[in-house]
Amino acid sequence: MVSAVKVENISKTYHTVGGEIAALENISFDVFQGEFVGIVGPSGCGKSTLLSIIAGLLEPSSGQISIFGEKLSGVNPKIGYMLQRDSLFEWRTIYKNVILGLEIQNQLTQDRKQHVEYLIKKYGLENFKNHHPSQLSGGMRQRAALIRTLAVDPDILLLDEAFSALDYQTRLAVNDDIYKIIKTEGKTAIIVTHDISEAISMSERLYVMSKRPGKIKMQLDVNFDIEDRTPLSSREAPLFRQYFNQVWKELDVHV
Amino acid sequence: MYEEVSIEQKKYLHKLKTKKRLIIVLQIFLLISIFVVWEVLTRLNLIDPFIFSSPSRMVNTFLRLSKDGSLFVHVWTTLWETMVGFLLGTVFGIIIAIILWLSETCSKVLEPYLVVMNALPKIALGPVFIVWMGAGSVAIITITIAVSLIVTVLEVYTGFLETDAEKIRLVQSFDASKKQILTKVVLPSSFPVIMNALKVNVGLSWVGVIVGEFLVSKAGLGYLIVYGGQVFQLDLVMTSVVVLAVLAAFMYFGVQTLGKWISKKY
Ligand SMILES: Nc1ncnc2c1ncn2[C@@H]1O[C@H](COP(=O)(O)OP(=O)(O)OP(=O)(O)O)[C@@H](O)[C@H]1O
Ligand SMILES: [Mg+2]
Numbered sequence: 371m372v373s374a375v376k377v378e379n380i381s382k383t384y385h386t387v388g389g390e391i392a393a394l395e396n397i398s399f400d401v402f403q404g405e406f407v408g409i410v411g412p413s414g415c416g417k418s419t420l421l422s423i424i425a426g427l428l429e430p431s432s433g434q435i436s437i438f439g440e441k442l443s444g445v446n447p448k449i450g451y452m453l454q455r456d457s458l459f460e461w462r463t464i465y466k467n468v469i470l471g472l473e474i475q476n477q478l479t480q481d482r483k484q485h486v487e488y489l490i491k492k493y494g495l496e497n498f499k500n501h502h503p504s505q506l507s508g509g510m511r512q513r514a515a516l517i518r519t520l521a522v523d524p525d526i527l528l529l530d531e532a533f534s535a536l537d538y539q540t541r542l543a544v545n546d547d548i549y550k551i552i553k554t555e556g557k558t559a560i561i562v563t564h565d566i567s568e569a570i571s572m573s574e575r576l577y578v579m580s581k582r583p584g585k586i587k588m589q590l591d592v593n594f595d596i597e598d599r600t601p602l603s604s605r606e607a608p609l610f611r612q613y614f615n616q617v618w619k620e621l622d623v624h625v
Numbered sequence: 626m627y628e629e630v631s632i633e634q635k636k637y638l639h640k641l642k643t644k645k646r647l648i649i650v651l652q653i654f655l656l657i658s659i660f661v662v663w664e665v666l667t668r669l670n671l672i673d674p675f676i677f678s679s680p681s682r683m684v685n686t687f688l689r690l691s692k693d694g695s696l697f698v699h700v701w702t703t704l705w706e707t708m709v710g711f712l713l714g715t716v717f718g719i720i721i722a723i724i725l726w727l728s729e730t731c732s733k734v735l736e737p738y739l740v741v742m743n744a745l746p747k748i749a750l751g752p753v754f755i756v757w758m759g760a761g762s763v764a765i766i767t768i769t770i771a772v773s774l775i776v777t778v779l780e781v782y783t784g785f786l787e788t789d790a791e792k793i794r795l796v797q798s799f800d801a802s803k804k805q806i807l808t809k810v811v812l813p814s815s816f817p818v819i820m821n822a823l824k825v826n827v828g829l830s831w832v833g834v835i836v837g838e839f840l841v842s843k844a845g846l847g848y849l850i851v852y853g854g855q856v857f858q859l860d861l862v863m864t865s866v867v868v869l870a871v872l873a874a875f876m877y878f879g880v881q882t883l884g885k886w887i888s889k890k891y
Binding site: 427471 | 789791792795796797798799800801805809810813814816
């Protein structure tokens with residue numbers, strides 16, 4: 371089977387006036403269609419750098435990325451990127467925010483608009499279409515941001531600390547919410563986070579990165595044997611603690 | 626949001642309204658008292674109306690100038706020079722800021738020039754413009770543009786640079802072109818900065834025009850003020866200043882209303 375995302379020997383060095391910073395070293399892994407893959411690692415280890423490279427926003431110093439077997443160069447419409455903050459534009463209504471990507475890509479066709487309407491209705495934002503972002507709760511904003519990403523119909527979603535701006539309770543609910551939406555829409559996802567529990571609860575496979583320069587230290591297949599697994603039900607599974615301890619040890623966090 | 630309004634809320638709103646009304650009443654009262662005191666002091670000859678003018682003399686001057694139509698001519702001259710100078714200064718300022726944003730090299734090269742030109746008192750160039758363009762409205766408008774242009778460029782460009790980088794990354798992830806980044810993110814998020822520059826420019830445009838008219842002295846409120854001063858007709862000077870204040874206030878509120886209207890619409 372051809373990988374949805376194939377990362378081969380990616381290294382990245384930043385050049386600044388102050389010197390060179392080696393951010394990533396020789397990263398390789400594969401993500402298959404429909405998979406949820408998590409990446410955890412200490413702060414500053416190059417997680418965001420890696421996602422920016424996969425999103426085509428940043429050139430790697432060496433190595434290559436392939437998307438469904440095709441070598442990546444520049445931004446690829448098959449990939450949707452969700453950033454840490456929801457970055458909704460206050461000067462646009464929710465509806466106008468959601469169609470931003472379509473507008474930029476000149477794809478505001480009847481079909482696409484209908485699809486957006488469908489997503490908005492299905493995921494409970496219908497009554498907020500004409501509101502401005504500040505009038506929505508954190509969870510709703512995150513959902514709006516996800517719909518904005520889904521509107522352009524990417525096959526692969528990249529989530530960079532997409533939930534870190536939310537408080538703990540909301541975060542658990544939004545994890546569940548977003549997970550189900552992404553599964554329902556049949557997308558492949560790579561999720562980056564420093565939160566070990568979040569990573570374990572959402573992913574089927576997990577990569578643990580080392581401190582800078584980021585290398586892959588460990589690969590962990592996460593399997594709970596539960597039917598219709600969701601982040602919340604995973605957190606309750608007996609195996610959860612075991613996975614948590616395994617990752618915790620590997621991360622080797624010193625306080 | 627659609628709940629029944631509680632009594633406390635009503636009381637709170639009522640209190641707010643009463644306070645607002647009180648402030649407006651006090652503001653009007655203050656204005657009237659200034660004029661009344663001024664009038665009384667001149668009537669009692671405590672201050673010399675020949676040097677200080679007085680409200681009643683100003684009203685007479687105003688009526689006289691209105692009747693012979695000359696007031697209208699002067700007001701109109703100053704007003705259109707200000708409007709044109711304001712519009713051109715603002716529009717060119719924003720266009721130059723956009724060019725600087727589009728080309729980093731361009732902005733780096735021009736930076737020291739902009740800083741020096743910003744520090745330079747542009748009024749000093751007035752005589753140069755008059756020599757180049759003749760003593761007329763063109764020179765006055767050029768002075769006005771010179772006064773407001775550089776400030777606009779610097780202020781708006783700084784606003785552009787402060788655009789949230791993550792918002793730019795977001796549209797880049799949709800493969801936005803540089804032009805789309807400008808129109809979809811940078812311009813709308815700099816809207817408050819642009820409105821602010823506009824408000825500052827209202828004041829600067831009046832300064833530019835009045836100074837220009839001082840130098841050129843053919844028509845306009847600036848001319849009336851200089852002329853009045855030279856022939857010791859302080860009534861004329863004061864009347865022109867008050868008319869000027871009223872016009873400037875109207876223009877300021879016009880720009881403010883425009884800004885509110887635009888931000889409500891989008
Ligand atoms: N544009 C840049 N220029 C120079 N150095 C950079 C740049 N961007 C990131 N870095 C450096 O590269 C390293 C990796 O950064 P990156 O943002 O990818 O880490 P991260 O794992 O996402 O961190 P966090 O968990 O804090 O989000 C950091 O040490 C950072 O200082
Ligand atoms: Mg990061």
